[in-house]
Amino acid sequence: MSILKSLLKMRKKKEYPVQVEEAAVAGPDLKNLNLEQLKEKIIAEFGSTIDLSIDELKTEGKDALLVYLTTMIDTKSLKETILQSISGQKEGFHLSTEDDLKSLCKEKFGGAGYQLVETFDEIIISLLYGNIIILFKDMEKALSLSMAIGEDRSITEPSTQTVIRGPKDGFVESITTNVSLLRRRIKNRNLRFERFIIGSETNTTVYIGYMDGIANEKIVEEVRKRLGKIKVNAIFESGNIEELIADKAATPFPLALNSERPDAVASNLLEGKIAILIDGTPFVLVVPAVLVDFFSIAEDYYQNFMMGSFLRIIRYVSFMIALITPSLYVGILTFHHELLPTPLLLGIIAQREGVPFPAVIEVILMEVTFEILREAGVRMPRAVGQTVSIVGALVIGQAAAEAGIISNIMVIIVAITAIANFVSPTYSFAAAARLLRFLLIIVSSILGLYGVLIVLVFIVAHLSSLRSFGIPYLSPVAPFIIEQQKDVFFRFPIWSMRKRPAYLKTQNPEKFPKTGSPSPPPMKGDQPN
Amino acid sequence: MLKENISLSQLLTLLINFLLGSAIVVGVGGDAKKDAWIAIAVSIMFGFGIMLFYYFLISRVPGKNLYELMEMGFKRPIAIIFSSIYVVYFLYLASRVVRDFGELIASAILPSTPIEVISLTICLAMAYILYLGLEVLGRTSEIFTPYLFGFLFLLTILLFASGNADLNEIKPVLGDGLKPVLKALFPTLIVFPFGELIAFSLILPVVTNFKYCLRVSLLGVAIAGALLLFAMFLMIVTLGADALLRSNFPMLSSAREVSIGNFIERIDALVVFIMMLGILVKGSVFMFAGLKGLEYTFRLPYRYFSLPVAMLVSAYSVLISVNFGDHWQEGLEMVPYFLHLPMQFGLPSLLLIAVLWRKRKKKAKPGTKGMKF
Numbered sequence: 045m046s047i048l049k050s051l052l053k054m055r056k057k058k059e060y061p062v063q064v065e066e067a068a069v070a071g072p073d074l075k076n077l078n079l080e081q082l083k084e085k086i087i088a089e090f091g092s093t094i095d096l097s098i099d100e101l102k103t104e105g106k107d108a109l110l111v112y113l114t115t116m117i118d119t120k121s122l123k124e125t126i127l128q129s130i131s132g133q134k135e136g137f138h139l140s141t142e143d144d145l146k147s148l149c150k151e152k153f154g155g156a157g158y159q160l161v162e163t164f165d166e167i168i169i170s171l172l173y174g175n176i177i178i179l180f181k182d183m184e185k186a187l188s189l190s191m192a193i194g195e196d197r198s199i200t201e202p203s204t205q206t207v208i209r210g211p212k213d214g215f216v217e218s219i220t221t222n223v224s225l226l227r228r229r230i231k232n233r234n235l236r237f238e239r240f241i242i243g244s245e246t247n248t249t250v251y252i253g254y255m256d257g258i259a260n261e262k263i264v265e266e267v268r269k270r271l272g273k274i275k276v277n278a279i280f281e282s283g284n285i286e287e288l289i290a291d292k293a294a295t296p297f298p299l300a301l302n303s304e305r306p307d308a309v310a311s312n313l314l315e316g317k318i319a320i321l322i323d324g325t326p327f328v329l330v331v332p333a334v335l336v337d338f339f340s341i342a343e344d345y346y347q348n349f350m351m352g353s354f355l356r357i358i359r360y361v362s363f364m365i366a367l368i369t370p371s372l373y374v375g376i377l378t379f380h381h382e383l384l385p386t387p388l389l390l391g392i393i394a395q396r397e398g399v400p401f402p403a404v405i406e407v408i409l410m411e412v413t414f415e416i417l418r419e420a421g422v423r424m425p426r427a428v429g430q431t432v433s434i435v436g437a438l439v440i441g442q443a444a445a446e447a448g449i450i451s452n453i454m455v456i457i458v459a460i461t462a463i464a465n466f467v468s469p470t471y472s473f474a475a476a477a478r479l480l481r482f483l484l485i486i487v488s489s490i491l492g493l494y495g496v497l498i499v500l501v502f503i504v505a506h507l508s509s510l511r512s513f514g515i516p517y518l519s520p521v522a523p524f525i526i527e528q529q530k531d532v533f534f535r536f537p538i539w540s541m542r543k544r545p546a547y548l549k550t551q552n553p554e555k556f557p558k559t560g561s562p563s564p565p566p567m568k569g570d571q572p573n
Numbered sequence: 574m575l576k577e578n579i580s581l582s583q584l585l586t587l588l589i590n591f592l593l594g595s596a597i598v599v600g601v602g603g604d605a606k607k608d609a610w611i612a613i614a615v616s617i618m619f620g621f622g623i624m625l626f627y628y629f630l631i632s633r634v635p636g637k638n639l640y641e642l643m644e645m646g647f648k649r650p651i652a653i654i655f656s657s658i659y660v661v662y663f664l665y666l667a668s669r670v671v672r673d674f675g676e677l678i679a680s681a682i683l684p685s686t687p688i689e690v691i692s693l694t695i696c697l698a699m700a701y702i703l704y705l706g707l708e709v710l711g712r713t714s715e716i717f718t719p720y721l722f723g724f725l726f727l728l729t730i731l732l733f734a735s736g737n738a739d740l741n742e743i744k745p746v747l748g749d750g751l752k753p754v755l756k757a758l759f760p761t762l763i764v765f766p767f768g769e770l771i772a773f774s775l776i777l778p779v780v781t782n783f784k785y786c787l788r789v790s791l792l793g794v795a796i797a798g799a800l801l802l803f804a805m806f807l808m809i810v811t812l813g814a815d816a817l818l819r820s821n822f823p824m825l826s827s828a829r830e831v832s833i834g835n836f837i838e839r840i841d842a843l844v845v846f847i848m849m850l851g852i853l854v855k856g857s858v859f860m861f862a863g864l865k866g867l868e869y870t871f872r873l874p875y876r877y878f879s880l881p882v883a884m885l886v887s888a889y890s891v892l893i894s895v896n897f898g899d900h901w902q903e904g905l906e907m908v909p910y911f912l913h914l915p916m917q918f919g920l921p922s923l924l925l926i927a928v929l930w931r932k933r934k935k936k937a938k939p940g941t942k943g944m945k946f
Contacts, residue, residue, distance in 0.1 A: 382838075494683060497849055502701060504717070509705040521716060
């Protein structure tokens with residue numbers, strides 16, 4: 045016990061200092077160095093990289109250095125605006141104090157997003173983010189001007205999570221474009237974004253976005269805290285962040301929603317959730333995520349509520365199909381023949397007559413083959429796309445069955461499983477079914493349907509224990525909230541869904557005042573007068 | 574130790590599943606033959622009384638469970654002795670529940686699989702759930718309960734649709750007089766399943782919104798009682814009294830009668846699902862009650878004990894009796910008199926008196942001081 049206690053204590057001590065905003069800002073101040081030294085120091089920092097440009101220039105009666113990374117800035121506008129505006133010299137004006145510098149900036153770069161930087165490390169960071177730095181002789185502060193350019197992919201339709209009816213724009217790799225996509229959808233002053241720099245080597249920009257006055261402050265604070273705790277060298281994709289801030293690592297289920305669709309993220313923000321945008325990826329994270337989020341998509345709300353509800357139920361059903369069909373096949377064929385009606389059973393047995401494998405081997409063989417085909421389909425060059433589908437269709441569909449390696453019914457099982465798996469709107473969630481399927485198949489081959497049930501109990505228990513940012517993963521089903529059932533298995537008409545999810549404990553639980561169902565204007569004869 | 578809470582709806586589903594649990598597997602009130610449903614109807618009244626009694630006991634000191642109350646009533650050393658007895662009692666009951674289920678699976682679903690494997694796997698599931706905590710148990714039962722109702726509903730429809738249910742089977746009502754009903758009632762039906770609610774004396778104190786606890790508990794007893802009554806009714810009209818009495822698992826036997834258009838047949842799997850859920854919850858609640866006792870005794874979080882204790886339960890579920898007949902007889906003739914009655918009513922009554930006495934003494938003290946003033 046005492047060992048356990050001391051272990052617990054040790055774990056507590058290891059708390060990381062909370063790091064918010066900017067990477068550590070320190071280093072030598074500018075005032076102790078003259079221009080020559082600064083130049084040498086910058087060159088020493090960046091080494092012999094070819095895209096560093098340090099120009100000497102004289103402006104406002106002072107020697108100055110213009111420093112930038114040529115690959116990170118818009119050289120055209122540098123020449124057009126900056127150089128023109130600072131090269132002209134004013135008569136009798138000498139830059140000597142900080143106030144002079146400020147007034148110069150106001151005059152020449154007003155509105156251009158200038159910043160005064162003090163330390164050497166700040167300069168380096170500014171350069172890396174695509175700013176140009178102007179260092180004046182004998183000045184304590186340097187001027188940093190934002191001039192970043194990145195070749196952006198233009199906004200296109202998302203390649204995942206496509207819809208039939210709904211907006212066709214998707215997030216892109218540039219974080220500023222993504223923020224603007226959200227801003228354009230929610231024209232509300234309460235939409236807040238906060239910046240984090242994560243990754244000690246990549247210094248990736250990460251924004252969190254939330255609706256002030258709606259989102260639960262505690263959850264926002266928790267997101268800030270977890271992002272601040274991240275101590276890795278590199279962040280390239282939202283998946284990296286997702287893994288680092290999840291409540292639990294050992295689970296096949298995703299604990300954060302990811303979306304390429306601005307409309308989906310915007311509607312989630314208005315529900316009181318928090319978006320995490322990462323520079324360099326079109327996938328935006330939404331936390332906290334609960335299981336039902338992975339079954340509802342934006343399009344549910346764009347079409348008739350009956351159709352929306354129907355499609356949602358189809359999604360739940362197909363998740364179950366994708367999860368358990370192969371194991372049911374194995375279980376029934378191995379242990380429970382009696383569950384099938386006799387004619388069907390005879391048909392299956394007759395088909396399997398020539399098959400040399402037991403059902404479980406047959407299923408695993410085919411499932412693995414399918415997974416290989418699927419992976420090949422994703423990875424291979426587009427140009428040879430046809431090949432895999434032809435080979436796959438021939439191998440799986442026909443040749444294997446004709447050769448007597450597998451039965452025809454097996455082909456149907458694999459096909460229905462695969463298609464049902466593709467229904468899942470979020471790829472990361474479908475992955476859970478893909479993995480757990482194999483566990484179910486193996487247990488089912490040992491314990492039959494009873495084994496399937498046991499594994500399902502394990503899965504449900506596991507799901508009940510999961511939390512996403514403190515929110516139980518299975519809410520609002522367990523813990524049961526009756527009000528929220530309007531948006532779980534069914535999608536109720538929009539006018540009836542007035543409440544934000546209660547499990548999020550939002551600051552403003554009501555979306556809009558009570559309105560009845562829309563009704564036609566009264567007919568002429570109906571009016572009493 | 575971690576503070577856990579379960580909601581009222583979770584309490585409700587736990588109660589329903591707990592009461593249905595093994596009662597629906599083995600069938601209760603068989604002594605009353607055709608009038609078993611009357612015996613059950615009467616026993617629901619007793620169920621209310623029992624629930625009220627346990628609630629009264631627990632609500633004397635808010636937030637304290639059975640073991641902590643014992644410490645209050647008898648001081649710690651005696652409380653440890655009593656709680657150890659309760660731990661053994663609860664774990665024994667958990668083993669019985671697991672054995673019931675093991676026999677069911679071994680005889681109906683997986684005839685050539687040894688019962689040890691069934692016991693082990695279901696105990697592993699229970700251990701996992703309890704390791705994750707009471708909240709997870711509550712949520713799991715919350716998730717599965719709608720399916721329980723759904724399957725029961727489906728089974729009813731199928732039985733009536735296939736024409737196996739014959740309402741004339743219940744006639745004559747009270748054909749043998751009241752005697753068989755009373756025989757079924759005392760004590761078997763009262764101690765099983767309603768008396769076993771003693772395990773909830775460990776769960777009631779952690780329910781949020783304790784105010785409505787009594788109402789919800791009584792509602793739970795009512796719903797579970799009604800379902801039990803309905804299930805028994807269904808079994809009687811499907812099987813008839815004789816087959817009911819002869820069958821080890823009457824619910825399963827009645828499900829086997831279903832046959833519609835030579836296509837929907839042998840829906841045993843559905844019934845086993847209903848039963849498995851009940852068993853899982855009931856076994857887990859008993860195990861939880863036992864684990865709480867260990868937590869009280871050793872002052873260690875109960876999660877630490879969940880796996881080892883589950884393994885013990887699994888082993889004992891196989892060892893407690895040589896065969897199903899033995900197990901059955903033990904359950905009907907020994908357990909109610911020598912275990913259930915003292916543990917469900919004797920000790921708690923003693924405890925209630927002790928607690929009330931202590932409380933009065935405590936109250937009296939400041940009173941006398943006030944007199945001096």
